[in-house]
Each structure stands twice: as C-alpha cells, then as structure tokens.
Amino acid sequence: MKRLSLTAVLLLCGFTSALAWGVKGHVIVAIIAEQHLTPRALAAVGELLAEEGKSSMADVANWADGVRRLKIPIQPSHSVRIDGGYEPYNPRDCGKNYCILAAIDANIEVLRDPKARTEARVMALKYLIHFVGDIHMPMHATEAGRGLKVIFRKREVTLHKVWDTYIVTNQRGDVRTLAQRVQESGKRYLANKITPIDWALEGRDITRDVILVGTLANPTAAPVVLPSTYAEDNWPVVKERLNLAGLRLANLLNDVLATDEPR
Numbered sequence: 001m002k003r004l005s006l007t008a009v010l011l012l013c014g015f016t017s018a019l020a021w022g023v024k025g026h027v028i029v030a031i032i033a034e035q036h037l038t039p040r041a042l043a044a045v046g047e048l049l050a051e052e053g054k055s056s057m058a059d060v061a062n063w064a065d066g067v068r069r070l071k072i073p074i075q076p077s078h079s080v081r082i083d084g085g086y087e088p089y090n091p092r093d094c095g096k097n098y099c100i101l102a103a104i105d106a107n108i109e110v111l112r113d114p115k116a117r118t119e120a121r122v123m124a125l126k127y128l129i130h131f132v133g134d135i136h137m138p139m140h141a142t143e144a145g146r147g148l149k150v151i152f153r154k155r156e157v158t159l160h161k162v163w164d165t166y167i168v169t170n171q172r173g174d175v176r177t178l179a180q181r182v183q184e185s186g187k188r189y190l191a192n193k194i195t196p197i198d199w200a201l202e203g204r205d206i207t208r209d210v211i212l213v214g215t216l217a218n219p220t221a222a223p224v225v226l227p228s229t230y231a232e233d234n235w236p237v238v239k240e241r242l243n244l245a246g247l248r249l250a251n252l253l254n255d256v257l258a259t260d261e262p263r
Contacts, residue, residue, distance in 0.1 A: 022165035033250040141203030194248065
C-alpha cells in the first residue's frame, strides 16, 4: 500500500476517534487481515477497491464511520446490545434488525453474490472490513457500561471511549509497527471461531469479567478515577481483540471470496 495513502487516511478520518477502535485500531485490523488473505481473495479485494481508486483495505477501514454523518434513511448500527450477564444471545438483542450482527450477515450475502452490482459489493466489503473490527471491541457487544463516565488522565470521558481509542493510542509506534506487535499475541486458534454471534459473546464476557470489575462494577454518581497504568494494564486484552479481528476478517473474506473469479 502507498504510505501517502495511509497517511491521508489517518489525517482525514481523525474525527472518528470516538468510535469503535478509533482510526488507528481499524487500520491495524485491516493491515493484519490483508496479510492473511489467500491469493484469490486478495485479488478479488484488490479489484473491488480499485473501483474507488483505493489500493488497500487500510484505505477504507474507517469509511463506515465517516458515512454515519450522512443523512441515510437506514444506517446499520455498529453494535449489538446483548444482556450484560450470562444469558445466550437472543435475536431481540438486535433491536429492529439493524444491529451489527444483522449488518454483517447482510453484507456477507451481497459480497458473496457475483451477480450483485459492483458498487454494492464494494460497499459490502467496506462495511465488513469495519464491522468485523467493531464487533471485537468488547463494549460494542453489550448494553452494560454504556455511558459510564470515568476520569482518565485527569479528563472526564466515557469508559467506552477509553476502550475504543485511548488504550490503542497509548501505544507508541506507527500502525504497521503496531500491527506486527499485535500479531505476537496468543490464542490464534480462536481465529477459527467464525460465527459473529460468538465474537459478540466474547466481547460481552470480557466487558463483564475484565472491564466492569471493582469500582467500575458498582460505580457511584461520581466518575471513577482510573489508575495511571490503566491503558497499559489493559493493552494485552485489546491487543488480542485486534489480532483476532484481523485474523477472523481474513478468514471471512477468504471464505466469501473463495469462488470469486478475477476479471
């Protein structure tokens, strides 16, 4: 990928930092995924992206956050509100079927269909690149903890934003360096767990067992002050989620585009 193009992505999409994983996290997921595509899937992805003059998945990793500012009649949700306890997924958690799980399924079907309009397949690809990243951000998978205010480095922010953005931006290095570092995390065997519902339940469980613990489990009216080491302490969890997101996105695209014939 051209480095100038990646720089443009990071500069022009800065407004999305309050959304899932922020710009940096989504680009990391895209870089990892692209490195694990089969030759056939890589060729198919390249052809689709070329329709819009893009040269890599990283170029479009944050597109879905950008279009949220447009007045589109039906905007797919970037999250799902699964119960914060131990209950299994219930279809009612998807609201009016606009949740991220429904969006992933719908875009898989479009991308898989060789008879679909090229523009529709390009859009489906861009949504999938983004949504697979989003569903791996733990707090995008549950209602628990939404809107919870904390003090992070003397600033009042939501706990959601800390996990979306600040734990990633706390790490030094450019996105390619971080993508390499992220892939050093273990549990690669979990990448074969292909069901998006499973990915969401993992996030719900992490939110319950790792994030909303201690004073964050039963917060008072006042924002909880996070320790100065909070971002570094929780980087291993985020690193693993980013790695799994990239590997699973690659697996998904390898499967969906397995029979795609290059033009």
